[in-house]
Amino acid sequence: MSAAGVVIRPKDRVEMLFDELAELAGQRNAIDGRIVEIVAEFDHDELVGITGARSVAALVAWKLGMSSANAGTIAAVAHRLPEFPRCAAGMTEGRLSLDQVGVIAKKAADGSDDHYATFAEVATVSQLNTAVKLEPRPTPDPAPWSVPQRSITKTSDEQCVRYRMTLTHDDAATFDAALASHQDALVAEWKRDHDDDSAQAPPFPTAPDAFMSLVTAGWDADVARRPHGQHTTVVVHLDVKDRIASLHLGPLLTAAERQYLSCDATCEVWFERSGQVIGAGRTTRTINRRLRRALEHRHPTCAVPGCGATRGLHAHHIQHWEDGGTTELDNLVLVCPYHHRLHHRGGITITGPAPNITVTDSDGRQLHSSSLARPPNRPPPDVAPYRGPTGERADWWWYTPFEPPPPTDN
Incomplete structure (x- = not known):
């Protein structure tokens, strides 16, 4: 009932509420579009490193006070923003939502911007997921006539070490099962300690984490058969005069690596002067x-x-x-x-x-745990109300999936 005593029918009231929701949704889409543009600057100009955040998604979750899932969607769209200009324009104009463009940015093939910019205006998030899954996948290379021999090769540079492993299919199946088992255990442990989906939680366990867990478990199981019967020990040689350190039979360490190992790591340090060993330091700097x-x-x-x-x-x-x-x-x-x-x-x-x-x-700015959110002092974006998907059932036999164009021969 209105202030004048006029009765408003439920149907009319629903339409009024829908109109307001459409207007707010359009403004929210436009705001999300601008947020994505700002985050893209952090990503493409590599500005995240100086903020202390471990990734673009972590920065967004921290500074905007949102869940890691929503922050990951914004980071994904920002990362591929140059590849999907029409979809991004649809968001800044209020016509497409962040979740709709997020599905496209996370999973769609290169060159599909025109295809999905039109389809997304009438498709739900679920229908967009289905459409992306219908894209043809690259044809795998034919299997070689000879079975490759198992091998492990190692290359390294100043920043990291790379291993390349070749296994037969049966060995690979065993390796995959072991890796998946360890990753499942790490994920279960991560979820047990971070069931609130905190955006500041440590990075979600990945395959490399599972591989190191597999190596550590094998090492621990074999500990009794090794000569010293102890866990892995990093041996460091340190020149006490020039503070130059190196791994035992290994490369020189940077100052950061030297200080990191001497902080709270299992590290056996041998002190040297003029190339001569003058004594051994404490085996660890670990805390009792x-x-x-x-x-x-x-x-x-x-x-x-x-x-x-x-x-x-x-x-x-x-x-x-x-x-x-x-x-x-x-x-x-x-x-x-x-x-x-x-x-x-x-x-x-x-x-x-x-x-x-x-x-x-790195620029001397003090870090705080609070988000950047504050009451707005600007008018909302002047965009049309959000129409949203049609909500109709999708007849997929009439749908033509996106197909990447054939490669051109130069």
């Missing part, structure tokens, strides 16, 4: 159990603002151990492995004393 409990009670999560990691935390010396920093409560703080390495590489700076630490990025 009582001190570790005190650290966990004070900082149950990673101490870096915006990160809520709780498992696998490292005890970091605020004043580095090699600079005389003590292994005491006011000189220690718990950080996740990602931010621990980022600090030693110069990406963030951690200053104390604990527990009132200050974390700054």
Whole structure:
């Protein structure tokens, strides 16, 4: 009933509410489109590294206060923004939603912008998922006549080491099953500790994480047969005068790697002067159990603002151990492995004393855990109301999936 006593029929009321929802949805789509453009600048200009965030999605979740799933969708659209200009324009004009464009950006083939920009205006998110699945997949190369021999090759450069492994199909099936088993265990553990889908949680376990878990499990099972009967130990040779360190029978270490290994890692250090061994340091810089409990009670999560990691935390010396920093409560703080390495590489700076630490990025800006959200001081985008999908049942036998054009011979 209106203020004048006129009765508004439920049907008319529903239409009024739908009109308002359409207007708000169009404005929201346009706002999401602008957010994607801003995030694309962070992604394509590689500005994320100086913020202290571990990825574009983590930055979006942290600064916008949203779930990791929604942040991942924004990051995916931003990453492929140059490939889908028409779909992106549809979003900034209010005609397409972020979820619709997200499906396309995550799964659609290159060159399909024109195809999906038209189809998305009438298709639901579920129908877009089905349409993308109907795209033809690349034809696999024919199997060779001879069965390849099992092999592992290793190449390395200044940044990383790469392994390439060749297995027969039966061996590959065994390897895949073992890898999947370890990844399932890591995922279950991750979900048990982060059931709230926190955007600041450590990165979701991946196949490389599962592979390292498989290697570690095999090493632990075989520990009794190895000569020293102990877990892997990293041996480092350190020149006490010039502070130059190298792995045993391995390459030189950067200053960041040297400080990282001497912070809270299982690392056996041999001190040298003028190339001559003058003694061995402590086997580890690990924290005893009582001190570790005190650290966990004070900082149950990673101490870096915006990160809520709780498992696998490292005890970091605020004043580095090699600079005389003590292994005491006011000189220690718990950080996740990602931010621990980022600090030693110069990406963030951690200053104390604990527990009132200050974390700054590479430009000296102090990091805070709060999001950037604030009351708007600009008018909403002037866009047409969002029509939305038609909601009709899709007759897929009439639908022509997108097919990439054949390659041209130059």
